[in-house]
Amino acid sequence: MSIESDHRASDSPYVTRVWRGRTSGVENMTSVATSTWELVFWDDEGVVHAAVRGPETTATTAEFTGDSESFGITFAHGTSMPHLPMARLVDGGVESPHVTERTFVLRGEEWEIPGIDNAEQFVQKLVHAGVLTRDPLVDEVVWGGIAKVGTRSIQRRVASATGLTQGAIRQIERAREAAVLLGEGIAPLEVVNRLGYYDQPHLAKALQRFIGRTATQLRRRDDADDPMSLLYKTEDPERS
Structure with a gap:
């Protein structure tokens, strides 16, 4: 039972990450929460699929049968498809x-x-055709920037472009960062202090909800646990 993955950051303002993966003999996988949406392609036993997959607000279990290869483009906050309202895609998706x-x-x-x-060349074609649009304010405020518009306007624009509230995005991203730090061997109490959780029970609750793992499981990387979907460090684009 194995999952192989390869991923890289992108220099496109529309894209946050590009990835590809292969599963072999995997029966179940923990799909961790994510505040971004993706365009995903996969080959399942010779049958090719394509889908737009929306943000996931909780950790879930995905089932696999046989071997599969996949490729995906993960879009930055603020990137959206006008013909597919993001609110419809949250915790779901639309297959081609x-x-x-x-x-x-x-x-x-x-x-x-x-x-x-x-x-990136493919994404630019979608932009030129009007399939993809981008609201740069959304990515800015998600990362803590100060916008020169009213709070209600910000809330509307974030919800329209992401399908989520600013608070939900920050909770998900903080839990993902916590999981990465724990996987690197950082002690739970240090993670609490670094990321601003109230205490260890607060961290534990967030991990269970968004990652589907305990701090102990993340630190020991037990092979007995189901494999997990892609986790990586997210950085403020202004600092990267």
Whole structure:
């Protein structure tokens, strides 16, 4: 039972990460919460699929049968598709109605399936065609920036572009960062202090809800646990 993954950051303002993976003999996987959405392609026993997958507000268990290869583009906060309201995608997704080995349908148009090396060029094509738009204010305020508009306007724009509230995004991202730190061997109390949790029970509750693991499990990386979906350090784009 194994999961192999490869991922990289992106220099596109529309994209936060590009990744690909392979599963072999995996029956169950813990899909951790994420505040971003993705365009995902996967080959399941010779059948190619494509889907827009929305933010996930809790950790869930995904089931696999046989071997599978996948590729995904994870979009930055503020990037959205006007024809697919983000609120509809939260904790769900929309699969392409027609997919071949080389092409898929999005917004009623046929597109060539990209790969990890040309993901940004593909995204730019979507931008030029009006399939993708970006509200730069959203990414800025999610990372703690101060916007020159009213609070209600910010709330509306964040919800429209992400399907989530600022508070929900920050809770999810903080739990993901905590999981990464614990996996690096940082003590739970130090994680509490670094990330501003009230105490260790507060951290434990967040980990269970958003990551589906305890601090002990994350630190020991027990092979008996189900494998997890991709976790990585997220950074303020202004500091990266």
